[in-house]
Structures are given as structure tokens and as C-alpha cells.
Amino acid sequence: MRIGPRVQDGENQGTCPITGSDAFSTEGKKAVWNRRGPSRFTPQSPVPRSAPSRLCEFSTELYTSSLLNQFCLDSSRRQLLYLDLYFDLAFRSVCFAMAEPEQFNSSDQEYEVQRRVHFKAGNASIESMMSARYEDRKTSKKILREQADTGGAPVSVYLRALWLRRLEAYAEMNDISVDEEDGPSGDMLYRFFRTIVNHMKPSDHDKPAIQFRTMKEAVVQLVQGLEFKYPHFKLSRHHAARIDAMLSDLANEGKLLRGRWSKAEWLGTVLFEKMARAWLQTALDQGYLSWNVQISRLLSMSLVVALACRAGEVTVSHGYTTESLTWRHATNVIRFEKGKNFQTNDDRTVFFCAQRDPSKTSSAQSSCCSSKLFEPGTSRTHRHRPVIPAISKRDKAFLELDKPAKYKQLRSSTIQLGLVAGVLAKINTHDWRRGSARDVAHWITKITGVANDATAAALGHTPISTAKGLTDKIPLGAPYKKARLSSDETAKFCLEKATHKNHRQRAGERIRAMRRSERIEEQKNRKVTPETLDDDPQNSTKPLAQRTQSQVNATSVGVASSTQTSRGDGSDRRLSPLKASGNETWKSFIDPQLLLAFGDNSTSLQDAEGIMSSEGDTCVDEGSVNRFMSALSGSLDAAVGEEEAVDRELIRVGLLTENAQSALDRSDMLLRPGDEFVIAFCRINIVRNSLILENSKNAFHRLETRAPSGNTRDPPTLFQYKCINHTNGCTFTIKTKNKLALLLPICDPEKIEKPNPASAITRVVRTTRDLYHKLVLMITLRAFTTGFSRSVTS
DNA sequence: GTCATAGTTTCTCCTCCCTG
DNA sequence: CAGGGAGGAGAAACTATGAC
Numbered sequence A: 001m002r003i004g005p006r007v008q009d010g011e012n013q014g015t016c017p018i019t020g021s022d023a024f025s026t027e028g029k030k031a032v033w034n035r036r037g038p039s040r041f042t043p044q045s046p047v048p049r050s051a052p053s054r055l056c057e058f059s060t061e062l063y064t065s066s067l068l069n070q071f072c073l074d075s076s077r078r079q080l081l082y083l084d085l086y087f088d089l090a091f092r093s094v095c096f097a098m099a100e101p102e103q104f105n106s107s108d109q110e111y112e113v114q115r116r117v118h119f120k121a122g123n124a125s126i127e128s129m130m131s132a133r134y135e136d137r138k139t140s141k142k143i144l145r146e147q148a149d150t151g152g153a154p155v156s157v158y159l160r161a162l163w164l165r166r167l168e169a170y171a172e173m174n175d176i177s178v179d180e181e182d183g184p185s186g187d188m189l190y191r192f193f194r195t196i197v198n199h200m201k202p203s204d205h206d207k208p209a210i211q212f213r214t215m216k217e218a219v220v221q222l223v224q225g226l227e228f229k230y231p232h233f234k235l236s237r238h239h240a241a242r243i244d245a246m247l248s249d250l251a252n253e254g255k256l257l258r259g260r261w262s263k264a265e266w267l268g269t270v271l272f273e274k275m276a277r278a279w280l281q282t283a284l285d286q287g288y289l290s291w292n293v294q295i296s297r298l299l300s301m302s303l304v305v306a307l308a309c310r311a312g313e314v315t316v317s318h319g320y321t322t323e324s325l326t327w328r329h330a331t332n333v334i335r336f337e338k339g340k341n342f343q344t345n346d347d348r349t350v351f352f353c354a355q356r357d358p359s360k361t362s363s364a365q366s367s368c369c370s371s372k373l374f375e376p377g378t379s380r381t382h383r384h385r386p387v388i389p390a391i392s393k394r395d396k397a398f399l400e401l402d403k404p405a406k407y408k409q410l411r412s413s414t415i416q417l418g419l420v421a422g423v424l425a426k427i428n429t430h431d432w433r434r435g436s437a438r439d440v441a442h443w444i445t446k447i448t449g450v451a452n453d454a455t456a457a458a459l460g461h462t463p464i465s466t467a468k469g470l471t472d473k474i475p476l477g478a479p480y481k482k483a484r485l486s487s488d489e490t491a492k493f494c495l496e497k498a499t500h501k502n503h504r505q506r507a508g509e510r511i512r513a514m515r516r517s518e519r520i521e522e523q524k525n526r527k528v529t530p531e532t533l534d535d536d537p538q539n540s541t542k543p544l545a546q547r548t549q550s551q552v553n554a555t556s557v558g559v560a561s562s563t564q565t566s567r568g569d570g571s572d573r574r575l576s577p578l579k580a581s582g583n584e585t586w587k588s589f590i591d592p593q594l595l596l597a598f599g600d601n602s603t604s605l606q607d608a609e610g611i612m613s614s615e616g617d618t619c620v621d622e623g624s625v626n627r628f629m630s631a632l633s634g635s636l637d638a639a640v641g642e643e644e645a646v647d648r649e650l651i652r653v654g655l656l657t658e659n660a661q662s663a664l665d666r667s668d669m670l671l672r673p674g675d676e677f678v679i680a681f682c683r684i685n686i687v688r689n690s691l692i693l694e695n696s697k698n699a700f701h702r703l704e705t706r707a708p709s710g711n712t713r714d715p716p717t718l719f720q721y722k723c724i725n726h727t728n729g730c731t732f733t734i735k736t737k738n739k740l741a742l743l744l745p746i747c748d749p750e751k752i753e754k755p756n757p758a759s760a761i762t763r764v765v766r767t768t769r770d771l772y773h774k775l776v777l778m779i780t781l782r783a784f785t786t787g788f789s790r791s792v793t794s
Numbered sequence B: 001g002t003c004a005t006a007g008t009t010t011c012t013c014c015t016c017c018c019t020g
Numbered sequence C: 001c002a003g004g005g006a007g008g009a010g011a012a013a014c015t016a017t018g019a020c
Helices: A026-036 A053-057 A060-070 A075-098 A123-131 A133-146 A154-173 A186-196 A212-229 A237-252 A269-286 A291-307 A364-368 A407-421 A429-440 A453-459 A464-471 A487-496 A504-524 A537-541 A549-556 A571-575 A592-598 A605-614 A622-632 A636-652 A655-671 A674-683 A696-706 A737-746 A757-761 A768-787
Strands: A389-391 A399-404
Touching: A123 A133, A154 A186, A154 A212, A186 A212, A186 A237, A212 A237, A269 A291, A269 A407, A291 A389, A291 A399, A291 A407, A291 A429, A407 A429
Parallel strands: none
Antiparallel strands: A389 A399
């Protein structure tokens, strides 16, 4: 420790500036210090020959306490040291005071004693560290050696590993040695990127090249990985610029694509209402393995729509093992937002309109965000459980209530919903978020008219992306009905495409993808009827009948650019969740075909079904029907006899009667008001499960073990397939799909009693808001509190 | 507009197990 | 027993946002 000016070797260190004697020589002081304490406490600094007089002002107490703090002393030594320091300071003060000011040169000064505050700070952790120092040394050394590059999100970690591995492979196959300290050279990296870009494949088969941005980010990822791996690696600005220039050249040559390739779609909440209706209607009409699963899937999509959140915020994203959204989180926050998965206190408050009165709920957004859903204690006894549980891998009729769903479950639900509802575009979970952003911007709530800041706040980000989507649209068509592939079709495809005979599933996937594409193209180019849009001013100049579906969508669904005028009958405001400002009407948000099918013109459900099914004939698997008919032609009697045997068994356990009654009840389930709707969907337990029928003797037992039941769910009953002529009034039903064709020969459409037109009126779909509100009530009030009886694990 | 960071989503292949 | 649905994992691509 030194204080005062540096004293050069050879200078007179022992002469007192006052007396010139040795009485106050530093040698003497040194001896005293050495005598009373350990040598390490000895002040090494000599007494300055000249010093500024203002230094006399420094605090004796501060100096002593500073020294005391630096050396760990017991109390007795502290007292002795304190005395010594006191004398030392007195001596120094005199020396400084006597010094000649004009001899002072500040550049010669060196100040190493700093004012120290909080000298006891960190005592607890220091003492703890002291007690475990040997163990810590061992552990930290081990960790230091074994530390992997695991910083950031899972995919970020993956990307670094990916590019490092590619570079290593490149070096190995070209026999290039890499320095273990400095890492690869800039030239090597340049050549590597120039090479690898030729061997990367774009994800989309139609895409001519990979994105420019992908390669730009690859450079970043690789540099990060190399900086972690090699202690002295550094990519010079020169080499970075050369790589950048090389990538730009590739982009100019068309070997890399600039900008975006895929087009974002926008699924608004109004559209979601229609799709949710189709989802439930399809399950009612065609049967489903489990209503718990069906409703859970719908809830997962409802949450994304209602909260305008990302898929990763209600399910578990790929690569994550962190906690998911549970009922205890479901108050009014987004718990696991992007970029904040690992953080504790960055939950985002969601703005929503809590509407408790069902009759006033006019929008998917506000109703799904109803206070009932997020009311604390909705699922008070199961608050640790995920809001969106995983579908059991072992038995897909059950939910694993303690296991959160992964992203893929939500994605597959979204794709299924799109197919069921006839959405022609390729949609994904993020489209819900974009659509909700658009709707939030036009909502009639407290945030009306603030489509920028408030919308951004609702979404948790800046308003740029919100504003961008206002003119985008979703093309719609008739519902897509999946048709089973025949083995012949698959075999033929394998033969034509020279696919390995064992890769039949891949062939099947490709065939189905081709079918969907063909279907979409067909629907996009078909004609639509003009009657429903006669009030569209654009129709006066261009008949809608001559326009394609995509043209209709382009003019009618485009929100910001719409020039449609209001009907002026007051119905707009009654139905619309949307802001009706200027020349915009709520109908400008909705596809005309949906208005045709489910609009406010008291369109019957039968009409709607007719519209939906009229375009769906192309998807009927006629080959399967024909094959089945030919196969059955010689054994009809035997088959009917077998069917009757099964029926007798089911009648014995009283299932068929109950099921028949349920079938009658469910015809108007979607039309029931309020709580009746909720209760109906909490009770319905009509399942379609062929395994139950495998052994008719054990049908009852199988129903109990293979179908969820208990709590509010009715005892499980088997789904009955309706006769193909059911729309004409035929009431024949059958339990297995592959025997449906048996009914045709015995069903004479001419003899079927035509339904009374008055009864059809009773099946009027009231308004779109009713359905959605009921759905949400059903989900929130009953299904997840008591409706799900048990998990697979329980 | 570009860069940097930290993600999310999409696609494919494979496996398991249910369905017809 | 072939078809089909869903999950897991790997690979590739896309997205959001703050800072400058």
C-alpha cells in the first residue's frame, strides 16, 4: 500500500522534512510495524518528501477503517494497529502540512487508496463460499470443462450446433486442419458458405431456392458457435464483408431468395365462429371418438383466437420442457409469452371485455374472454393442471389431464378445423393471432378507434404487423371431406413414382396432399351464386356469377379497402362485433358464402348443409362405395343377419334405445339457448369406436373402458350412421360405416315421407353469436370443471 | 433500412398403435 | 393387415422486435 508521491529508488527515504533527522525515518516505522504484526501488514510506502498540504484533510478515521477492513484482524490486534495507524497519520499530516505547495506536481501523484464504502457487503455469501471453497473449486473446474453451448432458446442452441457440425464435416471431407485456439480462418468460412448454399434444400417443393435471410442468419449462428468453441476465434470485418458480398451475389443470381416466400393468411374471429360451428356439427353428424377430445381441441383454438396469442403461449413449444399454461395462470395474463418463457415476472396482461350477460355477448373475442373463463377458481380443485391437456398417445379417446399439450396438437387441430370448414388456404396457428389482431383493431369496446397502440398492447407488440394485415383475406370453399385411400391407389402411386413398396404411408401422404391441392384449385376457380350479394355495388358493374371465388373474396373480405355500404336496417350493429365506420359494414369482413350459408336471413340449417355438401361430392370415395357394394352383393342377407345379432346384444344392455333417443336430441343441440347448450354438450357421449363392436358380447364393458364417462357425461353410447337418404327423410341408421351401403337397397326414396317445411323452420340457425357464446359457456362452465371424468393416468 | 437477438413454425421421416 | 392418426425428433425456414 502506498500513499503520496512515488519515491524512486535511491532517493533519501529517511530524512524528516522538518528536522532532517532519522527520528521519523520510514525505516524506523517499518521496524515498529514488523514488530507488532505480520509482515503483510507492513506499509510499503515511504513518507513523502513533498506532498500537497490539502492532503492533510483526508480522514484519519476513514483511512484506519479502510485498512482495518482490508485485513482480517482480531480485536486485540485491531487496537494495536489502530494506535500505530493513528501515530502514522499524525506524522504524515505534519509532513504534508510542511511541504512546499510550489514543489507539488500533480502528475507525479499516484492515488491507490480509494474511498471504500459498504465494506461488509456480501459477508453472507463470502462466508458461505469460504466454508465450501474446496468443494466449489472441484465443481467449478468440472463444470468449466464440461460446459456446453446451451445459451438461449432450444432452437437457437440447435442452430449453432447445426452449423458447427456442417463446418466440421466440410473441414473433414476437404482435409482442412482447424487451429484449436483460433478456429477456422475467414477464407475457410467463405468457401464453406459458398459451398453449403448449393446443398441446402428449400422446405417448399415449389420454392426455387432458400431464403437469403436464412444464409445471413446462418453466418451469425456459426460465428456465435465458433466464438464459444474456440477461445481466440474472431471473424474480421474484412472476411465478414466478403461473405456478405458473396451472399448478395448469390441473391442477385437467383440462387437465394430475398423477402418472404409464403403468404400470411388471416383468420378473423367472425370466421372462427363459422368454423367452430362446422367443427361441432361435423362431430354430431359423423361421430367422433371422444367429445372430451373434440371440445378440448376447440378450446385450444378458442384461446388463441380470444387472446390473440401465439401457439407457444397456450401449448408447449417444440424443444421446451418448461411449465405450460395451467388453470392457476388463467386469470387475465399470458404467462409464457415469446421470449419470456424462462422469466418469472413478465406476464402480459390481456385486455378483454368481460361480458357476463350471454344475451349481450356479440363477439367471439369478448365472449371467449368472458370473465367466466378466467374467473379464479373456475377449476379450483385442479389449478395445477394444464388448460390444454395432451391427447393420450395410448388411447386417443382420453386426455392426459396432467400433461400439457404440445404445439403440434394445436397445429393439427387448426388444420383439421380448416378442412372441416372448407378453408382453401393453407392455415396455421399464427393466422388466428393475425386475424384477432385485425378484429381487435375494429372492435366496439373501450378501445374502439385505437387500432394502433391499443391493438399493439393487446397483442403485446408494436402495431406494425397489426396494420399490415387489414387488406388480406382468406379464400373459402366447401368443406373438405377426407376420403379413405384404397390400397390399389397407393400401390399404383408407388409403382408410377418408383417409390419403395414399404413406403406406402409416404405415398399415401403425397396422394392426400395432391388431392387437397386439386380440391383447393377446383374450389378457387368455381363459380358462386350472385343472389346473396345483390346489394353489393360492385355487382351492378360485374355480375358475381361470372366472378371466381377468389375474386369474390378479394372484394368482400378485404376489410380496409371495402367500399360496401350498410344495409341500413339496423341489423348490422346488432350482429356486428366490428366497428362500423364510414362506408364499412360488418359484412365486409365476412365471406359472402358464409352469409349465404349462415347469415341473418333466417337461412335454415338444412339449406346451409345443402350448400356445404353440394360442392363436396367430388370428395366422396366412390371407389370404396362401389367396391363395398360389389363385395356385398352376394352376401346381403348374411350381413344383415349379423347386424341384427349385434343389435340384439346392444338392446340387451339397453344401449340402443338410449342412443336412439340421444340421436333425436342432438339434432337441435346447436340451436339450444344458453345453459341448455352447455349442459347438452357436457352430457353428450355418443362415440364412434369400431373396437367396441369387435366383440358384441363385451360391448357394454368395452364402452365403459374405451370411452370417457362419468361426472356430467352420459353413459357412453355408440354412434349411429344415418342412411344416405336421411336428408330426404329416411330414418334408417346403422352402427358401422362400412355397412352403411346395406341400407341403400332397402331404402326407397320414393316412399320416404317428406319432412314438413314448417319443421325445417324450427331448425333455423339464429345468429352466429349464439353458437359461439354457447360454445364458450359450455367449455368454461362445465367441460373442464366436471365434464372430463378421468385421465388415462388416473 | 439493417443488424442482432431470440425466438416460432413448417416439413419430413419414423414409430406406435388405433381403425376399418 | 393395410390404412391412418398422432407424437417424437431432426432439419429447414419464417417471424418479431429493439437498437442504431
